[in-house]
Amino acid sequence: MLSFDPSYFLAVFPQIAAALPFTFYVVAAAAAMSLLAGAAVAAVRIARVPVLYALCEVWLSFVRSMPFVLLLFLMYFTVPAFLRAAGLDTSRLPKEVYVFAAVVFGFAPVIGEVIRPAYLSVDRGQHDAARAFGFSDFDRIFRIIVPQMIPVAAPPLMNQVIEIVKDTSLMYLIGLMDLMGRANLLIHVNMGRGKLENYAAVALLYWVLVAVLEAAAQYLSRRSSGGFPGGAS
Amino acid sequence: MAILSVEELEKSFGDRQVLRGISFRAEEGDVVSVLGPSGTGKTTMLRCLNALERPDAGRVAIGSVSVDFRHASKKEVRALRRQSTMVFQNFNLFRNHTVLENVMDGLVYGKGMTRAEAEPLAMEELARVHMEQAAHLxxxxxxxxxxQRVGIARALAPRPEVILLDEPTSALDPELVGEVLDAIRKAASLGITMIIVTHEMRFAEQISTKVLFMAEGRVVEEGPPQQIFHHPEQEKTRQFLRRMLEREQEG
Structure with a gap:
């Protein structure tokens, strides 16, 4: 029989919340790596680099069809075999590395497809003006183009980060102690009782985590775009 | 010594040759108007002078920098770009920067000044075009x-050897053309060399020291404005001027 014991909920909540920093660290690191890799994918596609361009297309089509759990298992069970075959010691590798690998592999081409149109949405004349006034390539991209991409790219990028937050909850399957990992451990210790209280705590924490991320993204996108008119915000 | 010299510029887009060997020179303080029918490569020629379009062949020398485009390095191209600034048909002000920042940008990112050094110079240029009130918009x-007045202040601020103006009034409502032409006159009175692609015939006649008439990717005729406007030697030039002047009278 299912019942909800508020005092048990209050007891497990802080224990599960203690996994929040680790969960946040994995999500933040995975998202940052995916953003970098996604920018590289976008660059390849914008510059139409031969061969790589076609590879990115196949990559995108593949990962779009893959459930994240499959990518995670693929990384966790096959990559160490390759590394060992190459003579590397994988026993000291922290397990979150496999999560990073799965997230980057699964999200880089998708994030590339968010960055590419945002880049192309900035008028060519902005590039012309930066070049004509002697900007270095770095200054042209990071002082002029990227700030104008942010209002366009921020909302869909945020959606991808939220996907990453949710997909990485599967990391408990390879034994990592994130929010879900903690909850499952507590239920196990409690002989299978208190599932509702534990999962309710996880649900609440995810809700708060995503709400905070969304608020932060809104604040950042307003600030880094300078709030210039004609941009979003 | 010419401040700008262009030799045998060639440029094709695909198999369409747009520039077929353009050569001309400008002395310091010259205002060179580039006239000619649409689609004859005027804008392309101008954009080759700061390598926004990379010429296939030819040489451009501005101030102390000379670049042979058959084998020009990235560094040479950037050095050439720093000799000039540009006023664009569609203004192309940096949308994420304020008016003041726009005028400072060429000084800060192009010439490596600090913001503290650049700001008073930028304010001075904004005052010249009567835009100092809008500095923070x-x-x-x-x-x-x-x-476009801000665009002109931005082009003046780094005090380049040459300012390139690409149809600076073509995108404007007719009642706004006058204020921009006034700003260009002011810039010319500073003695800065300017190359202007324009369809404003009367303005070109008044302001230019030299007129270049282009057609089909070539310089058909060049000379002082009195000569080109009143005693053109080439039939093509005569036809074009008749058409353009009739249109200006109607308007």
């Missing part, structure tokens, strides 16, 4: 005429 908050 963004381009999207301004009319086209105001944006």
């Amino acid at each position: 963004y381009p999207a908050e301004l009319s086209g005429g105001m944006q």
